[in-house]
Amino acid sequence: MTRIRFRFARGKELCYLSHLDMLRLFQRAMRRAALPLAFTQGFSPRPRFSLAAPLPVGATAAKEYGEVDLAEPLEPVSFLRRLGEQLPAGLALTGAVTVPPGAPSLAAEVNAALYHAFWREEGTAPPAEALQEALDRLLAQRQIMVRRPGRKGQAGEQDIRPFIFSAGLLPPGENGLALRLLLQVGSKGGLAPFRLLEQLLPEAKEPAEHLWRLHRQGLYIYRKETLAEPFPEGGGWKAHG
């Protein structure tokens, strides 16, 4: 059994696909590439494959990660070539490595996501100072209670403050008003960026999804105030290789 971890970018061509759509898309691309997939046991065997941290629908991304188990060894370079040929426009593989045995899985490692949020409609953006002020006020709170979609009662209330590692304005650039958000993701709880953006402008008449365009810069292992990529060149389990 060989585990391959791969990195990819997702462009606007495919930004409207859900996490489930993406899982289906990758699995079918892997089958087209005739990769020697390893399957789960049981009644309906499925490829042993996962994508790290669901990307919000509508967002683009620079560095996303997936992991797949193969029944036979395969050089990462041929994995890249074979799978790359079968991916539609809007998905670009940017790296693949063989995961050493015993290394933690992507899901166990990745715990932070860095987003850039851009104001969609030029000319309708709130003043940068006002936004900074709102941000400061929000981050100064020790608790930020929000209602989780689809849940009722006490269980529906959730404190999202612990999931915000940092949030700030990006220096003015060609993309206009923009925010930088470093948020927790993963099995220990996480925060969808739009939930935070809603809190930032609670008076907005439109849903945050309509106001902001999201780009995920990367997924990280966030430990002791440092960000490491879950990929050899950035640290991660390089020691194993």
Add this chain to the structure above:
Amino acid sequence: MFLKEKLERLLPLVQKPARYLGNEWNAVLKDHSSAAVRMVLAFPDLYEVGMSNLGLKILYEIVNAHPRMLLERVFAPAADMEALMRREGLPLFALESTRPVREFDIVGFSLQYELSYTNVLNMLDLAGIPLYSRDRGGGEPLVIGGGPCAFNPEPLAPFFDLFLLGDGEEALPEILQRWMALSREAPGDKEALLAGLAMVEGVYVPGFYRPIYGAGGDFQGMTTLHEAAPPVVRKRVVRNLEQAPHPLAPIVPHIEAVHDRGMVELFRGCSRGCRFCQAGIIYRPVRRRSPERVKQIAREMLRTTGYEELSLASLSSCDYPGIDALVGDLQAEHAAGNISFTLPSLRLDSFSVELAKQFHRGRRGSLTFAPEAGTERLRRVINKNINDADILAAVGDAAAAGWQSFKLYFMIGLPTEEEEDLRGIASLCEALMRRLREAGHRRIRLAASVATFVPKAHTPFQWEPQLPMPEVKRRQQLLQELFRPLRRIELSWHDAGNSFLEAVFARGDRRLAPLLERAWQRGCRFDGWSEHFSLQRWLDTFAEMGINPEDYAYRRLDEEAPLPWDHLHSGISKELLLREYRRARQESRP
């Protein structure tokens, strides 16, 4: 491009934006400037429904394989998207190129279902194309239609330039070839174009025909208005399905289609003769693909799509000779990839234990059987000749092979139906459940789905009235009461109003066209979807237009009188249908 930029601003605002992208795997984007004819295939329902249609996949590959032809797709936008498109002035566009539909040479509608007719009008309007054929000049797209509803398209007649009856794989390329030649010879001359196309076998140009009505409004026949129009249009039939093209690289949707799997067509047509079934008539004769060809198609399709599941499609796949061996071979060949093979509907009467075991290996789902009627008497009337003992045995075998979930399809309102037949539905379900429990199968789930009989053109029951709505509802209530004491059996039924409207249009004539337009103006859309369907809005429209819908749905048609679809030939003569109809009535006697 301007339209594309506008679209990109709307996509974040709608549900399931991936419906409108058009960049799926295997989608074909051809160069418009080098194509001699540009067509868009319009499916008047949501993307997820349309992308499950085999006909669309077949035509897409055939036309796009031709170097000088181009075929793109468009589906009915969902209500939220339609509202935004109208607000922002965005015209209906083809998915692949994001070009306005009205810039294409031909718009071809897939007519699968009567309750999609208002969507047809809505799509034409969204495209900015005049609804009526007479209002479209030589510069506008040719609007054509095909599919099962083309066998009685009269309610749509004034909106369409032509219909194609029957199989499209040879006829559509022929129509496009002819279009290229004619539009070169006489550009902009629509009459010459239609006259030329009317010569293609299977093509029906409704504008070349006029219905004659008697003083009492009774239909007396069709008269032809043009020398190019044959008095009777015969359907197109692909003689050799083995050699006919089959999709090998179908589009793989980004979002989950209703049937989210590859489809390999085993055969076309059905050797059974259920007297209510229109598909059984219009897809005749039975034409098969060989097991070798099926395996070759499956191999190629899996390679090009990466699907994890293939459906072996036809009207009655268990009737395919050697189906057990074929499924076994396919599963063996693709074992390493864990590919599952499924049949769209498993028929009780030809279902074997071997087959049950084979499918069990693949995926655990539910098995669907269609006894249609509750008693053997009524099954003889509709020519569905299976008895209760067979049904019990087949379900017992399947349960023994490990299946736990069963769906049973029934119909109410069938000709000669009596209360005993309704009781038969409940008692059959009860007997099934008892048998399964006695055999030690716990946790069995049984679902009975009850549709309402809709008399369809070109069937032996085309002369029969539909059961009036109040009586349909009474019988549904009776069923509900009969099922109440039955545990672990789920009962569901079709909306009576929906079936009523379907019956009106299934035997409709041209006088319904203005009504259809009015209903669309009043906001009728997606009439097959319960969340959009409003019977009251339709009844109000009928009242406003002075048309009694009951005249269409509830009338027993005169066996001697001409029918509005007599000039459209399904391949089965009216005499034969009539013979079958009379035989059905003889069967009803004890």
